[in-house]
Amino acid sequence: MVLAPADRAAVLALWRKLGTNVGIYTTEALERTFVAFPSSKAYFLHLNLSPGSAQVRAHGQKVADALTLAVNHLDDLPRTLSALRELHTHKLRVDPVFFKLLCHCQLVTLARHYPGDFSPNMHASLVKFLNHVISALAPSSG
Amino acid sequence: MLSAEEKAAVTTLFGKVKVDEVGGEALGRLLVVYPWTQRFFESFGDLSTADAVFGNPKVKAHGKKVLDSFCEGLKQLDDLKGAFASLSELHCDKLHVDPENFKLLGNVLVVVLARRFGSEFTPELQANFQKVVTGVANALAHRYH
Numbered sequence: 001m002v003l004a005p006a007d008r009a010a011v012l013a014l015w016r017k018l019g020t021n022v023g024i025y026t027t028e029a030l031e032r033t034f035v036a037f038p039s040s041k042a043y044f045l046h047l048n049l050s051p052g053s054a055q056v057r058a059h060g061q062k063v064a065d066a067l068t069l070a071v072n073h074l075d076d077l078p079r080t081l082s083a084l085r086e087l088h089t090h091k092l093r094v095d096p097v098f099f100k101l102l103c104h105c106q107l108v109t110l111a112r113h114y115p116g117d118f119s120p121n122m123h124a125s126l127v128k129f130l131n132h133v134i135s136a137l138a139p140s141s142g
Numbered sequence: 143m144l145s146a147e148e149k150a151a152v153t154t155l156f157g158k159v160k161v162d163e164v165g166g167e168a169l170g171r172l173l174v175v176y177p178w179t180q181r182f183f184e185s186f187g188d189l190s191t192a193d194a195v196f197g198n199p200k201v202k203a204h205g206k207k208v209l210d211s212f213c214e215g216l217k218q219l220d221d222l223k224g225a226f227a228s229l230s231e232l233h234c235d236k237l238h239v240d241p242e243n244f245k246l247l248g249n250v251l252v253v254v255l256a257r258r259f260g261s262e263f264t265p266e267l268q269a270n271f272q273k274v275v276t277g278v279a280n281a282l283a284h285r286y287h
Contacts (some may be wrong), residue, residue: 102241
């Protein structure tokens with residue numbers, strides 16, 4: 001599964017614009033997921049989940065780094081994300097539904113902060129990109 | 143489903159929504175981002191590109207209809223199944239829409255609200271709207287159960 005050139009270009013352009021702020025937005029996406037979908041907190045009971053938590057910020061940065069890695073390796077996501085797939089699927093046993101909730105909150109966050117860039121085509125490209133990431137992280141989710 | 147305070151927060155934000163614009167944007171984005179949903183709107187004409195979808199007056203008109211129904215639902219949050227009973231019958235029995243699409247449209251609407259309201263669309267307000275769109279999606283899917 002490969003992203004079409006137009007989708008790839010759109011995601012790369014947005015990521016360049018986000019620059020070093022990817023971590024801030026991914027942390028917000030995580031926080032939104034915890035608030036809107038409280039059952040998702042089950043995977044993070046070992047962290048301090050209060051608003052503004054440094055531990056949530058640290059995890060948000062980890063997720064951001066993985067997404068940036070994915071953006072820069074769109075040709076081979078399964079191999080690039082294989083260690084993370086192993087971790088999330090076999091060790092942490094994360095329900096793939098959680099990834100979909102987090103990706104939805106990532107879209108909400110990006111739409112909220114970049115309304116002018118979040119055109120319908122950009123929205124579509126981001127959904128395709130995030131679905132590729134989910135497929136690489138949790139292949140059984142289909 | 144929602145506390146009195148949460149209902150007030152949802153109603154207040156929705157009161158600021160430009161219904162004819164937001165409905166068209168939500169429906170338009172659904173058709174662009176999830177192209178299989180176009181199969182339910184074949185009579186609308188050209189939906190082949192984002193420009194075609196967003197320039198299509200039938201999409202805008204139907205989007206407004208959808209959001210008007212949503213607004214009515216907001217007045218009956220304690221009985222969404224009752225509020226959407228006839229629409230559920232229409233979508234499930236006559237139009238044969240897979241209920242998964244109701245959830246997709248609900249989430250697209252949440253994204254549209256985030257885009258339009260920015261910092262006002264806090265995580266807490268998003269959470270309230272997620273409960274509403276889930277309730278509406280479940281009410282619309284009720285005929286399948």
